[in-house]
Amino acid sequence: xxxxxxxxxxxxxxxxxxxxxxxxxxxxxxxxxxxxxxxxxxxxxxxxxxxxxxxxxxxxxxxxxxxxxxxxxxxxxxxxxxxxxxxxxxxxxxxxxxxxxxxxxxxxxxxxxxxxxxxxxxxxxxxxxxxxxxxxxxxxxxxxxxxxxxxxxxxxxxxxxxxxxxxxxxxxxxxxxxxxxxxxxxxxxxxxxxxxxxxxxxxxxxxxxxxxxxxxxxxxxxxxxxxxxxxxxxxxxxxxxxxxxxxxxxxxxxxxxxxxxxxxxxxxxxxxxxxxxxxxxxxxxxxxxxxxxxxxxxxxxxxxxxxxxxxxxxxxxxxxxxxxxxxxxxxxxxxxxxxxxxxxxxxxxxxxxxxxxxxxxxxxxxxxxxxxxxxxxxxxxxxxxxxxx
Amino acid sequence: xxxxxxxxxxxxxxxxxxxxxxxxxxxxxxxxxxxxxxxxxxxxxxxxxxxxxxxxxxxxxxxxxxxxxxxxxxxxxxxxxxxxxxxxxxxxxxxxxxxxxxxxxxxxxxxxxxxxxxxxxxxxxxxxxxxxxxxxxxxxxxxxxxxxxxxxxxxxxxxxxxxxxxxxxxxxxxxxxxxxxxxxxxxxxxxxxxxxxxxxxxxxxxxxxxxxxxxxxxxxxxxxxxxxxxxxxxxxxxxxxxxxxxxxxxxxxxxxxxxxxxxxxxxxxxxxxxxxxxxxxxxxxxxxxxxx
Numbered sequence: 001x002x003x004x005x006x007x008x009x010x011x012x013x014x015x016x017x018x019x020x021x022x023x024x025x026x027x028x029x030x031x032x033x034x035x036x037x038x039x040x041x042x043x044x045x046x047x048x049x050x051x052x053x054x055x056x057x058x059x060x061x062x063x064x065x066x067x068x069x070x071x072x073x074x075x076x077x078x079x080x081x082x083x084x085x086x087x088x089x090x091x092x093x094x095x096x097x098x099x100x101x102x103x104x105x106x107x108x109x110x111x112x113x114x115x116x117x118x119x120x121x122x123x124x125x126x127x128x129x130x131x132x133x134x135x136x137x138x139x140x141x142x143x144x145x146x147x148x149x150x151x152x153x154x155x156x157x158x159x160x161x162x163x164x165x166x167x168x169x170x171x172x173x174x175x176x177x178x179x180x181x182x183x184x185x186x187x188x189x190x191x192x193x194x195x196x197x198x199x200x201x202x203x204x205x206x207x208x209x210x211x212x213x214x215x216x217x218x219x220x221x222x223x224x225x226x227x228x229x230x231x232x233x234x235x236x237x238x239x240x241x242x243x244x245x246x247x248x249x250x251x252x253x254x255x256x257x258x259x260x261x262x263x264x265x266x267x268x269x270x271x272x273x274x275x276x277x278x279x280x281x282x283x284x285x286x287x288x289x290x291x292x293x294x295x296x297x298x299x300x301x302x303x304x305x306x307x308x309x310x311x312x313x314x315x316x317x318x319x320x321x322x323x324x325x326x327x328x329x330x331x332x333x334x335x336x337x338x339x340x341x342x343x344x345x346x347x348x349x350x351x352x353x354x355x356x357x358x359x360x361x362x363x364x365x366x367x368x369x370x371x372x373x374x375x376x377x378x379x380x381x382x383x384x385x386x387x388x389x
Numbered sequence: 390x391x392x393x394x395x396x397x398x399x400x401x402x403x404x405x406x407x408x409x410x411x412x413x414x415x416x417x418x419x420x421x422x423x424x425x426x427x428x429x430x431x432x433x434x435x436x437x438x439x440x441x442x443x444x445x446x447x448x449x450x451x452x453x454x455x456x457x458x459x460x461x462x463x464x465x466x467x468x469x470x471x472x473x474x475x476x477x478x479x480x481x482x483x484x485x486x487x488x489x490x491x492x493x494x495x496x497x498x499x500x501x502x503x504x505x506x507x508x509x510x511x512x513x514x515x516x517x518x519x520x521x522x523x524x525x526x527x528x529x530x531x532x533x534x535x536x537x538x539x540x541x542x543x544x545x546x547x548x549x550x551x552x553x554x555x556x557x558x559x560x561x562x563x564x565x566x567x568x569x570x571x572x573x574x575x576x577x578x579x580x581x582x583x584x585x586x587x588x589x590x591x592x593x594x595x596x597x598x599x600x601x602x603x604x605x606x607x608x609x610x611x612x613x614x615x616x617x618x619x620x621x622x623x624x625x626x627x628x629x630x631x632x633x634x635x636x637x638x639x640x641x642x643x644x645x646x647x648x649x650x651x652x653x654x655x656x657x658x659x660x661x662x663x664x665x666x667x668x669x670x671x672x673x674x675x676x677x678x679x680x681x
Contacts, residue, residue, distance in 0.1 A: 175582035
């Protein structure tokens with residue numbers, strides 16, 4: 001092959017981390033990294049202009065994710081440092097470091113480790129470690145699948161955010177309610193888009209556990225996988241949420257005789273290796289967690305509400321309501337953001353959107369959302385007052 | 390270190406653009422051999438609610454690790470399973486399979502190779518095309534093959550084809566259990582109840598119910614195709630699938646389909662896990678290796 005395996009693998013890694021799936025995005029890895037870094041830098045300085053084909057997630061987080069994947073690729077033997085243009089890669093990674101520093105990411109130890117490997121200060125495994133080579137390839141596939149699964153990501157965001165057991169009760173009333181939530185993402189008019197994502201998440205956690213069980217003989221590599229899988233960081237809460245579902249199901253008349261033993265055993269197998277690994281880890285993945293925690297998704301609700309207004313002017317009331325409901329849902333997720341500023345803006349936008357929804361004739365949904373989010377809105381208001389004082 | 394295959398990556402199929410299939414096959418993957426002229430194509434088709442990566446997760450490792458597979462390209466075909474039944478899903482797959490048989494380099498392989506990798510000869514063809522399918526994927530693959538056959542496959546193309554099915558749903562399935570397995574709800578206390586309720590929401594599933602018109606047509610078309618081939622003095626090997634069924638699988642009906650080979654029983658695996666090889670459970674890959 002005229003292109004080396006590692007060059008091709010680098011391209012695959014960058015596309016995976018940056019969420020590039022467009023058929024035209026087949027540039028080599030170094031070029032993709034260069035484009036992504038430039039885009040991230042300009043997005044910090046001016047109006048955001050996303051790289052074509054990327055989703056709206058934090059570029060900084062994705063760049064750091066790419067760097068962490070490169071590190072894992074080297075540790076597993078999937079990437080051979082001797083097949084890569086070390087100088088160019090180093091240059092781009094320094095730009096990633098600048099971007100992350102400008103974005104306020106406080107701790108870049110993971111990225112620093114990778115730079116040290118490229119500088120020759122830190123060891124790089126030579127040749128391919130057969131077992132971890134395949135483990136990494138599988139992990140790369142898992143990462144792509146998780147990033148591509150919107151309902152799953154929504155489920156994880158909601159679970160990591162302000163999820164409470166009561167949120168799930170509407171779809172746990174009966175098998176029919178649960179089925180509708182899985183198939184249609186709603187129960188009656190109440191939107192619950194993340195239920196199917198919860199079931200997908202279970203299979204991804206299962207896959208990740210299997211990967212960790214196979215990643216043996218190299219603690220640094222195994223630790224790196226745990227650090228990189230930010231989506232899995234709240235494994236304990238995800239397990240708790242899924243367990244809530246199972247427990248509520250045993251309350252269904254037809255399922256009362258069913259024991260939870262099998263389910264518990266399954267969850268032990270699915271979550272055990274992840275939770276054990278996470279509890280034993282150091283703070284090595286802090287930079288990725290921080291970058292993802294920033295939730296830099298725009299709170300700007302103008303466009304969607306303008307769309308709704310346009311739909312209403314066309315007499316398409318139902319579609320206008322649906323458009324606002326979608327916006328409400330998005331804002332609810334943002335309200336759970338770790339970033340205080342984003343949460344405040346989301347709270348204000350959410351109040352406006354609920355008012356708009358009531359104006360459009362769906363007062364019931366507006367009231368339901370308001371009731372559901374009142375504690376979070378109160379908390380935001382209190383924090384805002386404190387900040388002002 | 391030289392690798393037998395390039396990294397597993399997105400499948401780029403030129404005709405997908407012409408037919409507007411892009412969003413439909415999104416998630417499809419390729420594992421392309423580093424050989425200049427691979428002799429074998431393996432086309433893998435997942436089942437209901439499966440996907441190209443999750444269902445076949447262990448196959449890239451198995452293919453890379455086997456010297457017999459080094460001259461093999463693998464195509465992990467992905468398609469949405471919840472909106473349309475196998476009758477419709479077989480349409481895009483039929484087009485894809487035809488390109489694997491007739492225009493693999495220009496239509497699929499060269500666009501999917503890493504940038505700067507040496508392009509394959511535009512006229513190169515595979516000697517063997519092995520279609521590996523799980524559950525609903527078997528019904529999709531079989532329908533596609535029969536349709537291609539009736540449109541006029543050449544004898545040389547028929548001779549290249551092999552069908553290898555794991556827990557195929559071509560004789561019908563218990564829909565509630567199919568849903569339960571497809572959604573990965575095993576051991577969830579309300580799984581069977583939810584599975585049953587969900588069958589009302591997924592109209593696409595009903596083609597896979599035992600006794601459905603779709604499956605009836607599939608069986609009669611398979612029998613007719615076989616008889617026609619026999620009358621013409623041709624081989625029917627390409628119509629006779631090699632089948633693996635697992636112990637305790639109540640999801641699919643395990644009866645024999647037309648003149649398929651006697652199924653091979655697989656112990657201690659469920660409907661979902663039957664096609665997932667690991668370091669201990671080698672059956673799925675050993676089954677494939679026989680044909681490489």
